[in-house]
Amino acid sequence: MTAEEKSKVYNFLKTASSWSYGYPSPTFKEEPAFEDDIEIPEEHEEIKAQEQVQVQPQISQIPAEQNSAEKVPSQGATLESIAAKIALCKNCVLCKARTNTVPGEGVKNPYVMVIGEGPGEDEDKTGRPFVGKAGQLMNMAFQGLGIKRQEVYITNIVKCRPPANRVPEQDEAETCLNYLRNQVILVKPKVIVLLGSTALKNVLGKEYSITASRGKWIEQKGIMYMPTWHPAALLRDENKKIEFWKDLKVVVKFFNKSGVEDEK
Numbered sequence: 001m002t003a004e005e006k007s008k009v010y011n012f013l014k015t016a017s018s019w020s021y022g023y024p025s026p027t028f029k030e031e032p033a034f035e036d037d038i039e040i041p042e043e044h045e046e047i048k049a050q051e052q053v054q055v056q057p058q059i060s061q062i063p064a065e066q067n068s069a070e071k072v073p074s075q076g077a078t079l080e081s082i083a084a085k086i087a088l089c090k091n092c093v094l095c096k097a098r099t100n101t102v103p104g105e106g107v108k109n110p111y112v113m114v115i116g117e118g119p120g121e122d123e124d125k126t127g128r129p130f131v132g133k134a135g136q137l138m139n140m141a142f143q144g145l146g147i148k149r150q151e152v153y154i155t156n157i158v159k160c161r162p163p164a165n166r167v168p169e170q171d172e173a174e175t176c177l178n179y180l181r182n183q184v185i186l187v188k189p190k191v192i193v194l195l196g197s198t199a200l201k202n203v204l205g206k207e208y209s210i211t212a213s214r215g216k217w218i219e220q221k222g223i224m225y226m227p228t229w230h231p232a233a234l235l236r237d238e239n240k241k242i243e244f245w246k247d248l249k250v251v252v253k254f255f256n257k258s259g260v261e262d263e264k
């Protein structure tokens with residue numbers, strides 16, 4: 001890590017700590033003088049990445065019969081038509097207490113698609129994903145690593161807010177999953193960042209644990225999945241902030257290697 005990156009992480013943690021506790025922590029009173037780390041040789045990094053790759057079913061291959069939400073026809077469907085169907089959807093009980101549906105937002109063909117668990121209070125009010133404190137924390141991390149929010153596509157497993165921000169029930173997630181599957185087909189991301197256990201288990205399978213899988217690439221059909229902590233968990237646990245940052249940094253490093261940045 002370079003001194004500049006360390007400074008960004010420091011300021012990321014400082015802001016997150018202030019949000020968590022409601023006041024500036026004395027721990028972050030004065031920014032230390034950071035120095036560059038010695039870089040690990042490139043070939044070692046590649047060997048490590050290869051060891052971490054595991055092949056698993058892609059979300060676009062989940063059989064339709066696993067989902068009971070209205071099937072969105074891939075032919076002729078657009079992100080807007082999917083959002084319109086979501087706005088009218090009453091296929092699970094989460095429709096009852098919602099203020100707005102939160103289909104997701106961002107660009108098509110992005111380098112990164114981010115999938116979280118479900119909308120929270122701020123998202124339910126605005127109809128936009130990840131606009132609360134947890135989302136702002138995630139945006140800061142992405143920006144600190146050189147990726148703007150407008151350059152990614154962000155959505156959730158369920159598109160309506162679960163009451164009191166509880167974890168979506170299995171039947172709710174499975175009912176809603178068909179929308180996500182069609183979004184992935186249309187968005188065509190190269191990398192999908194899975195935020196937290198609910199996203200990981202519903203996209204890649206129940207056998208995955210976020211604790212064991214976070215920070216490790218899982219590849220399938222040209223899409224690389226990177227599981228990491230949900231940003232809401234960062235607000236409760238200081239240690240997870242550094243791990244979250246490191247996981248996103250791995251994604252950005254892959255991004256830079258692919259040459260996608262040069263095309264913009």
Ligand code: SF4
Nearest residue numbers: 089092095159160176
């Ligand atoms: S959570 Fe999904 S399946 Fe349930 S009502 Fe909302 S859009 Fe429909």
